[in-house]
Amino acid sequence: MSAAHPDPGAPTLRLSRRSLVTAAGALVVLGSGCTDRSASEEVLPDFLGTPAAAVVGGEPGRWAGRTLRVSAFGGQVEDALRSLVWEPFAGHTGCTIESVLGSFWTSATPIPAGVSAALAGAPAADLVLADPISAAAASTNGELATLPSDVASLGQIGRLGGSFAVPAFAYALVNARRRDAFPEAMTPASWADWWDGRRFPGGRSLGRGPTGTLEVALLADGVPAAELYPLALPRALAALDRIVSAIGKRWWTRGLEPVGWLGNGHADLASAWHHRVVAGQWDGLAVDLTWRDALLVVDQWVVPAATQEPEVAADLIKFASTPERQAALARETRLGPVVSDALRWIEPWLLPTIPTAPPHGERLVPLDPAWWASNRATAQAEFDRWFNSAAM
Secondary structure (H helix, E strand, C coil): CCCCCCCCCCCCCCCCHHHHHHCCCCCEECCCCEECHHHCCCCCCCHHHCCCHHHHCCCCCCCCCCEEEEECCCHHHHHHHHHHHHHHHHHHHCCEEEEEECCCCCCCCCCCCCHHHHCCCCCCCCEEEECHHHHHHHHCCCCECCCCHHHHCCCCCCCCCCCCEEEEEEEEEEEEEEHHHCCCCCCCCCHHHHHCCCCCCCCEEEECCCCCHHHHHHHHCCCCHHHCCCCCHHHHHHHHHCCHHHHCCCEECCCCHHHHHHHCCCCCEEEEEHHHHHHHHHCCCCEEEEEEEEEEEEEEEECECCCCCHHHHHHHHHHHCCHHHHHHHHHHHCCECCCHHHHHHCCHHHHHHCCCCCCHHHHCEECCHHHHHHHHHHHHHHHHHHHHHHHC
8 A cells, every 4th residue: 555545454553441541551652752641630521421412412313214325444443433423423313324335545546536436336425534635636526515514614624625525534644663773862853864874774664655655755855844745756756766775675555564564673764654653552562753744644524426315424524523523533543633622532641642632733744635636647657667667
């Protein structure tokens, strides 16, 4: 898999609220220091134990007899959505939620042109969880329904603009490392450090795909974050030329690979999804990450134009965007809330693991979905040409 989207099928960190409380004394080591629950004895409301009606709102049973077909990415992210969002929503509103497709994004091919092409041959979906590039592409070609204004305005982080998509959750492609590979006083703090093989020797790992990999190459080459887009493809590939020998065969295609390679000593530095690194830490791996200039990616809720249940779909988006549900998903998966009020529902000792929590948010570089939607084919072709000549 390229760095376009985290691997939905690989294990994520799955800790229940009870296990989190049990493990509250454990340290969470995330580059900027250690935190533990003893630093704050604040007792947060147990919102997960309250009746669904308290956060769903509206008339109970109002969607009884209706079926909402939802397409998500499958794997444990979908499992978390099902238990924390879909089931309580269905229980209160009386609707049935049917999962019709694990994902309309695959690693074997470029991101599809749009939602309907991706869902060809599958049951039509009424609501789709889309990566932001596919959402941006689909929003320009008439494949998405216009959302009501009170729905389209939801989410403060990662909004694409317009009225076709609503942010669902955020994750970050981070500079990750094997903790025992470098002295504590001197660790790679930037992508420029990551690229510096003289100061920081060792094997590297990057995503085998243009999305994310081109961005970090340009950041390493000195391009300011504010000037990252449009991506300068020749400059990015030239930067990759300088590091390719240190990568060797360690081009990852699944989100779990780089963290596993760091944990077993197969690599010393890697680009990796933040929640994989956190999961590795909880599994006892000596891995760490740096938030500086991590690439922020925000998946989106979209409603295909051919939906049969636009009202139910809009209602579920509202529910999924409440601070309580956003916080619950973050606790379960470490995916970042896109609603700022959700952070107050998360224990302070867990906030260092969440990409959209302060101060991480100010350090991240947002992916530009619109640029990728317009330039994906060109970037993919240029990356493939370079990869086949330089990295094979």
